[in-house]
Amino acid sequence: MWNSQPASGEWNLSENWTPSEDPPVNAEFGPSSQTSIGFSNTSDATVETIEFSENASAYTFLFGPSDTPALTISGQGVSNHSYNRQSLVVAATSHGFSNPQLKFTNEATAGGDNLFYCAGPVTEQGYGGGVICFCDQANAGSASFKVWTGAATPPKHSTVGGEVSFCNSSSAANARFTIYGSLGLDGDTFGNVVFHDTATAANANFINVGGTVSGGDGGNTQFYGNSTAAYGIYNNWGGTYPKANGGDVAFDATADGGQGQFHNYAAKAAGAYGGVTSFNNNPPHMNTQGASAGNGAYYNYGAREGEQGGGGHAEFSAKYGSPTAANARIINYGSAIKNKSTAGHTIFSINLPTDYYPTAGNACIWNHPGETQQGAAGYTEFSVYGSGNGGDQVPTAGNATIYNLGAYLPQAAGGYTLFSDTASAGNSTLIAYGGSHGGHGGRIVFYGNASGDTAKVQLYDNAELDLRDHATGLTLDRLDLTGGVIAIRLESETTGLTVSGQLSLHSKPVYFYFSQPKDENFANNKAYTILSNSGLSGFSAEQFAGSSIDGVEPTFSIVGNDLQVSFHKP
Numbered sequence: 001m002w003n004s005q006p007a008s009g010e011w012n013l014s015e016n017w018t019p020s021e022d023p024p025v026n027a028e029f030g031p032s033s034q035t036s037i038g039f040s041n042t043s044d045a046t047v048e049t050i051e052f053s054e055n056a057s058a059y060t061f062l063f064g065p066s067d068t069p070a071l072t073i074s075g076q077g078v079s080n081h082s083y084n085r086q087s088l089v090v091a092a093t094s095h096g097f098s099n100p101q102l103k104f105t106n107e108a109t110a111g112g113d114n115l116f117y118c119a120g121p122v123t124e125q126g127y128g129g130g131v132i133c134f135c136d137q138a139n140a141g142s143a144s145f146k147v148w149t150g151a152a153t154p155p156k157h158s159t160v161g162g163e164v165s166f167c168n169s170s171s172a173a174n175a176r177f178t179i180y181g182s183l184g185l186d187g188d189t190f191g192n193v194v195f196h197d198t199a200t201a202a203n204a205n206f207i208n209v210g211g212t213v214s215g216g217d218g219g220n221t222q223f224y225g226n227s228t229a230a231y232g233i234y235n236n237w238g239g240t241y242p243k244a245n246g247g248d249v250a251f252d253a254t255a256d257g258g259q260g261q262f263h264n265y266a267a268k269a270a271g272a273y274g275g276v277t278s279f280n281n282n283p284p285h286m287n288t289q290g291a292s293a294g295n296g297a298y299y300n301y302g303a304r305e306g307e308q309g310g311g312g313h314a315e316f317s318a319k320y321g322s323p324t325a326a327n328a329r330i331i332n333y334g335s336a337i338k339n340k341s342t343a344g345h346t347i348f349s350i351n352l353p354t355d356y357y358p359t360a361g362n363a364c365i366w367n368h369p370g371e372t373q374q375g376a377a378g379y380t381e382f383s384v385y386g387s388g389n390g391g392d393q394v395p396t397a398g399n400a401t402i403y404n405l406g407a408y409l410p411q412a413a414g415g416y417t418l419f420s421d422t423a424s425a426g427n428s429t430l431i432a433y434g435g436s437h438g439g440h441g442g443r444i445v446f447y448g449n450a451s452g453d454t455a456k457v458q459l460y461d462n463a464e465l466d467l468r469d470h471a472t473g474l475t476l477d478r479l480d481l482t483g484g485v486i487a488i489r490l491e492s493e494t495t496g497l498t499v500s501g502q503l504s505l506h507s508k509p510v511y512f513y514f515s516q517p518k519d520e521n522f523a524n525n526k527a528y529t530i531l532s533n534s535g536l537s538g539f540s541a542e543q544f545a546g547s548s549i550d551g552v553e554p555t556f557s558i559v560g561n562d563l564q565v566s567f568h569k570p
Contacts, residue, residue, distance in 0.1 A: 002027065006034045011061075011071070012043050026075075029056050037061045039070035048075025058084035063130060065092045065122070069103040077109035077141070086111075089118045090162070092130030093154075097165030097194060100133035108138045110175065115143040119162035120191070121150030124183065128154050129162025129191065136168050140175035140204065147177065147191035147219065151184035163192045172204035172232065179219030181211045181247070190217045195227035201260065203231045208247025210237040210267060210275065218247035218275070222282070223255035229296060230258040236275025238267030238309055246275035246312070252282045252320065254289060257296030257328065264300045266335070266342060267309025274301075274310040274344075279323035280356070281315060290321025290356070293328035293363065300344030302335030302378060304371055307342075311335055311376075314346040316358035322393070325363035325400065332378030332415065334370040343376040344368070348395040348423070353388030360400035360428065367415025369407035369439065377413040382423035382450070394421075397428035397455065404432040406463060407439025414463070416443035425455035425476075434461020434483060441485070445469075452476040454500075459484025467495040468515045475500055479533075482506040487513040490528050490549070490565075492521035499533040505543060512546035512565070514554065524552065524569035531563035539563075 006016035014020045016034075017027075030053045037059060039045065043066060050073065052059070063070045080086050090101045102117075104110060110117060120129045129149045134140060149161025161182075166172060172195075179191040195201060201223075208219040218239065223229060229249070236247035246267060251257065257277075264275040277298055280290040293314075300312040314330060316323045325348075335342040346365065348358040360380075368378040380402055382395040397419075404415045414435055419425055425446075432442035441463035446452065449471045456478040457465055466487045467474055473496040481504065489495045512530060536558050544563060546554040552567040 002029045002032055004030065004032050006032065009034045009036045009038050011037055011039050012045060028053060029059055031055055031057050035059045039063055041066055043070040044068050045070065046072045046074055050078045052080040052082050052086050054081045056082040056084060059086050061088040063090040063092065063101040066101055067099070070101050072103045072105060073108045074105045075108060077104065078111035078115060080111055080114045085114050085116055087116045090130030090132055091120060091122050093122060093126065093128040094131045094160060096160050097131055097133055097163060097167065100131040102132045104134045104138035106136050106138065109141040110143040111141045113142045113144065117143055118146045119164055120148040121162065124150055125152055126150040127152035127189065128160055131163045131165060133165045133167065134170035137170060139171040139173040142174040145175060145177045147193060148180040149183060149189050149191050153185060154189055161189045161191050163194060166195045166199035168197050168199065170199045171202045174203050176205045178207045178209065179221060180209045181218040182213055182216030184213065191219045193221045195223045197225045197227065199227045200230045201228065201232035206232060206234045208236045208249065208275065210239040210246045211244030212240050214241055214243045217245045220248045220250060222250045222252065224253045225255060227255045228258040229256070229260035232260045234260060234262045236264045236277065236312065238265050238274040238307065238312065239272030240268045242269050242271035244269070244272045246273050249277045250282055251279045251291035253284060253286060254291060256292040257294035259294065260296045262296060262298045264312025264314065266301055266303040266307040266311045268307055270308035272309035274312040276313050276315060278315040278317060280321035281317045281319050283320050286321030290318070290323040292324050292326045295327045298328055298330045300332045300346060300378070302333045302344045302371060302376065303342035304336040308337065310341050311344045313344065316348045318350050318354065318356040318358040322356045322358065324359050324361040326361045328363045330363055330365040332366065332380060333368045334378045334415065335376040336371040338374045338376060340376045344378045346380045347383065349383045349385060350390065350395055352384065352386040352390050354390055357393035357395055359396045359398040361398045363400045365400060365402045367404045367417060367442065369405055369415050370413045373409050373412050375412065377415045379416045379418060381418045384421035384423055394423055396424040396426040398426045399428060401429045402431065404442025404444060406433045406435030406441040406461070408436050410438035412439045414440045414442040416445060418445045418447065419450035420447035422449050424451040424453050427454045429456045431458045432460065432463030434463050446474050467497060470495045473498060477501040480504045481510055485511050485513050487515065488530055489515050490522055491517055494528050494530065496530045496532065503533040503535050505539065508543045509545035510543060512544065514547050514549055516549060524567045527564040527566045529562045530565050532561055534561050536561050536563055
């Protein structure tokens with residue numbers, strides 16, 4: 001028992017305990033005149049349990065700098081039976097999870113919701129932060145954790161802020177974490193909760209606060225190894241200062257999103273970035289499959305309610321592995337303001353040269369329209385950046401189903417999916433719905449040399465398949481039209497459409513939009529093949545209509561397996 005009138009607040013002083021025991025095996029705390037408990041720099045104490053009795057005072061445990069854990073809790077862990085909140089504060093400068101100041105091992109627990117833990121720097125103007133580590137099968141209980149870092153720039157190769165680490169098969173259980181970002185000029189130093197090995201977030205709740213200084217990062221939750229987000233709830237707030245990053249959940253190695261719920265919010269400040277969930281954006285390099293979104297739900301919110309910055313987003317960037325959206329549900333919401341970047345969005349991309357690639361797997365993705373008439377729509381993008389050689393694979397929609405929703409306000413933009421460069425639609429199902437009340441329909445857009453592969457496209461009402469900026473012609477496996485608009489270009493390279501499988505027309509006419517020619521290679525009185533399918537002979541030319549070019553109306557004809565258009569000008 002900690003004495004009611006101890007000589008000091010030093011844990012390792014035996015005369016502060018009754019009976020005198022150094023160190024104690026089971027430590028109990030009741031009422032006391034000394035409630036600030038410290039640990040010497042050479043402390044290497046181990047205790048099985050820490051128990052606060054019903055009449056215990058409100059204690060604060062202070063863990064300062066040390067090269068070994070100042071305290072290791074190895075038994076049942078910490079329990080608080082009092083009405084007072086008990087606080088365990090690590091204020092130190094550390095070098096990662098292998099150098100913690102407070103350590104839980106075996107099956108020890110951090111206790112209930114009346115226990116508070118903090119990992120951070122010695123002072124707000126200091127750098128780095130201390131570390132709390134859970135090992136073996138230890139767990140965070142339902143305690144509350146604050147994780148932060150100082151404003152000073154750390155020495156080279158030492159960018160660790162305050163950290164709570166879960167190793168081996170440990171668990172975050174039902175704990176609550178609030179994680180803060182950079183306070184100073186070094187944007188790579190931030191508060192961090194990290195899962196290694198086969199650790200699990202279980203049912204914990206995480207708030208990753210957006211950056212509050214220019215160029216600063218937000219709070220981070222990271223998953224490495226084969227760890228899992230399990231059933232956790234993750235709120236990534238956007239930056240509150242120009243050029244500040246949002247809060248971040250990052251999956252690297254072969255970690256997975258489990259059945260977690262991820263909420264990525266837009267940035268408050270103009271020029272700041274929204275909250276983000278990213279996959280394989282950090283080391284280590286993976287030989288085969290990378291991180292997975294699992295069966296998680298990912299909500300990317302656009303700017304609204306006065307927000308002016310970047311939208312919440314998910315990134316499958318494939319910098320260090322080949323990630324997959326697996327069986328995730330991804331919802332990209334539109335914005336209330338005009339800038340594209342302010343909408344909720346998901347990006348599958350690579351930066352050449354690389355042998356990695358991301359896939360949408362079997363995910364279901366919803367792209368919502370703009371929130372206002374001028375607002376940007378939610379979107380999903382498959383892109384290739386840079387130059388140089390890559391592997392045989394490119395960003396692909398895999399077997400995903402992607403819904404692009406029409407707008408419900410006059411002239412508002414519908415949600416859309418974009419394939420650019422050499423990205424592939426894979427074997428996906430791409431669905432675009434029409435708008436209502438004068439709103440634009442959802443869109444499916446192919447740029448550059450993007451491939452349709454064996455994808456299936458469904459269009460409704462005024463939804464659009466846009467091929468105007470495609471390099472040549474596009475091939476799809478199936479096209480199902482209940483209305484819809486197909487936008488193409490008629491120039492030296494006609495961006496026609498080939499449907500290798502079934503072509504279904506459920507309403508007529510099918511409408512083609514022809515962009516106005518930008519070069520001299522367009523010719524009147526010339527037949528252009530705009531649609532090819534083995535079943536076209538079963539249709540009639542009257543089932544197709546289109547926009548005029550320079551005031552000349554189109555004339556359609558079916559020749560064998562081809563639909564052709566010409567513009568007859570006297």
